[in-house]
Amino acid sequence: MSEKLLQLASFGIRRTGSAGEERTRDWISAALESAGYRIRSTAFSANTLVYPEVKIGLGSETCEGFLQWMPPVALPAPLEGGVHLSLPGDARPGDCVVRAMPGPFSAYWTDALEAEVKAAAHRGAAAYLMCTETPSGSIFAYNRSIRLPDLPIPVVLYARRDHDLILAAAVQKHETRLSLSATRTAVSGVSLIGARPGKGAGLVISTPMTGWFGSVAERAPGIILARQLAEAYAEASFPVWIVASSGHEIGHLGMQQILGELAPLPEEVGLWIHLGASLGATAQDEDYLLKSLHFRMATPGIAALVDEAFGPMGLSPLDPSQMRNGETGDVLSAGYKDVLGLTGVAATFHTPVDDGAAVNTGRLEQYERALRGVIDHRFGQA
Numbered sequence: 001m002s003e004k005l006l007q008l009a010s011f012g013i014r015r016t017g018s019a020g021e022e023r024t025r026d027w028i029s030a031a032l033e034s035a036g037y038r039i040r041s042t043a044f045s046a047n048t049l050v051y052p053e054v055k056i057g058l059g060s061e062t063c064e065g066f067l068q069w070m071p072p073v074a075l076p077a078p079l080e081g082g083v084h085l086s087l088p089g090d091a092r093p094g095d096c097v098v099r100a101m102p103g104p105f106s107a108y109w110t111d112a113l114e115a116e117v118k119a120a121a122h123r124g125a126a127a128y129l130m131c132t133e134t135p136s137g138s139i140f141a142y143n144r145s146i147r148l149p150d151l152p153i154p155v156v157l158y159a160r161r162d163h164d165l166i167l168a169a170a171v172q173k174h175e176t177r178l179s180l181s182a183t184r185t186a187v188s189g190v191s192l193i194g195a196r197p198g199k200g201a202g203l204v205i206s207t208p209m210t211g212w213f214g215s216v217a218e219r220a221p222g223i224i225l226a227r228q229l230a231e232a233y234a235e236a237s238f239p240v241w242i243v244a245s246s247g248h249e250i251g252h253l254g255m256q257q258i259l260g261e262l263a264p265l266p267e268e269v270g271l272w273i274h275l276g277a278s279l280g281a282t283a284q285d286e287d288y289l290l291k292s293l294h295f296r297m298a299t300p301g302i303a304a305l306v307d308e309a310f311g312p313m314g315l316s317p318l319d320p321s322q323m324r325n326g327e328t329g330d331v332l333s334a335g336y337k338d339v340l341g342l343t344g345v346a347a348t349f350h351t352p353v354d355d356g357a358a359v360n361t362g363r364l365e366q367y368e369r370a371l372r373g374v375i376d377h378r379f380g381q382a
Contacts, residue, residue, distance in 0.1 A: 002361050004227070008220040009356045016046060016210045016247045016254075017187025024209045024223065028244045029192055031227050035234040037194030037242060042261050044246075044253050046146055050183040054156055056129070057177030058169050063162040065129075066139045067182055068109070068155035069250065070146050075154060076126060078179040083126060085170040088116070093124030096178055098170035102133030102160065105290075107277070107350065108325050109144035121152035127178060129156045129170075131163040135290035135347035141212040142350070145251025154180055189246030191254035193262045194230065195239070201270030202239030203375060204263070204336075205229050206255070208248035208276075208327060216356030217346055221364055222275035228368055229273075229375070238270070238379050245327065255327040259334045266335045271302065271378050273371065274328045276343030280363035284347055292358070294344035297323045301338045302378065309373040313366055315342070340374065342367070 011023040029039055054065030079096070086095040097120045103113065113130075120128050132140035139159045156178070158166065169176065189210070207222035223244070230242045241264060247253030278292065285291045296315040298306035307317075320339075323329050328341030348354040 004224045005216070005220055005356055005359055005361065008223060009214065009216045013051070013213060014210055014215050014219060015212065016189045016250055017048060020214070021189070021210050021246060025190060025192060025244060028209070028223065028227060032194035032230055032242055035231050037196050037230065037234070039192055039194050040262055041190055041192040042257050043188045043190045044257055045186055046189055046247065046250060046253065047184055047186050048146060048250065050185050052180070052182035054181070055179045056156065056158060056166065057179070058165060058174060061165060063158055063166065064139065065156040065158045066141055067180065068142060068151065068157055069144060070150045071154045071182065072150050072152065073184070075180050075182060078177070079126065080177045080179075081175055083176055083178065084173045085129070085166065085176050086173055087170050088120060091120065091123055091125055094126055096127045096129055096176055097125040098166055099128070099130040100167065102131040102163065103157070105133055105140065107143050107345070109142040117151055117153065117155055125153055127154045127156055129158065129166065131160055131166070132157050133160055134351055135288040136351055136353050137161055138348070138351040138353045140350050141249075143249045147251050189254050191243070191245040191258050193258060194242040196234060196236070198237050198239040200238050201268060202241065202264065203233065203236070203379065204241045204243060204269055204272040206243035206245065206272070206274045206327065206331070208255070209244050210246050210248045212249055212350045213352045213354060215354055217281040217354050217358035218277045218349055220356060221279035221281065221359060221367075222277070224364065225275050225279065225368055225371065229371060232372065233375065236379070239264070239268070248327070252327050252330055255330050259330060266337060269336055270338065271375065272331055272336045272339045274331055274339070274341045276326055276328065276341060278344035278346045278349055278358070279342055279367055280360050281344060281346035281358040282363050283360040284358040288347040290347055292344060292346040295342070297328060297341040299337065299339045302340060302374070305374055305377055306340055309370040313370060
């Protein structure tokens, strides 16, 4: 597993439509083909951003920022002077508004944040600046569907280490130089499904390929486990499908397309396993105040089996309603009956410093053993 982790880490930024996504997809596809799976793919077009550059200048200090996707089509020209920072309740038209409290450490952009940005735009703000509070102290990006309307003004995310400086400048209404550089471009997100024939209801294993920045500890564990299980069940008597989806961070576009075009029908599936974020990402738990968190969700028909297999691992149980935000929710909404969803969060989640160091390969081996136990019992292989 360690070698596979290093290979996936070497692919670089893994956002939708990137070279990193393409390398990841080719790596998965080659392994599936070698194991005898028939590969089919489907693509969607997304009008998204070339990697943006954001700098917040305050006197002699310059802070790095990141644009929350998607900003307005027309970004303002670099604001080299004469634009003031201010707090939301004290802002004048043309100010750059600074959120006083850090934003939530949550995978998904929230309705409350959307309302705050719209209110600031309605009052004439030029931009909305927000600290992202993460255990690693780094910049954090939120998942937000690009099918939603563009944000009305640029939302600039910045790291916790810069918050005191920027907040003090907003209190004192200091001038800032806010330089934004981002170009829209059309990219293709390509998802794949590998299939092996068999008799009766089959097994689906799915995992996303894309995420913010390198997303190594976030995405690599699910990808590695999907490959390991694909190879382990390549000669199974029952059908097996392996799904690797694109577009996770911008609205699950690939998973939704797979479900609509290439996935087997619900009545053809005896078990769907979705491998979500940060599985086995426990290796840095002593480095940060917030420890990694890991969860399991099983629909009623397989709940007892999953509890027995995963009980020793100490994963926190969730009910199906708590998994609606992720791709597991897409699978449930599509009508699949017996679904197991696994997910987690680590300190480097959704940050530029997710280089894979958080992954505990021994923990991943525990996941694989538990998953194989569930599969073997479900399909009578034990």
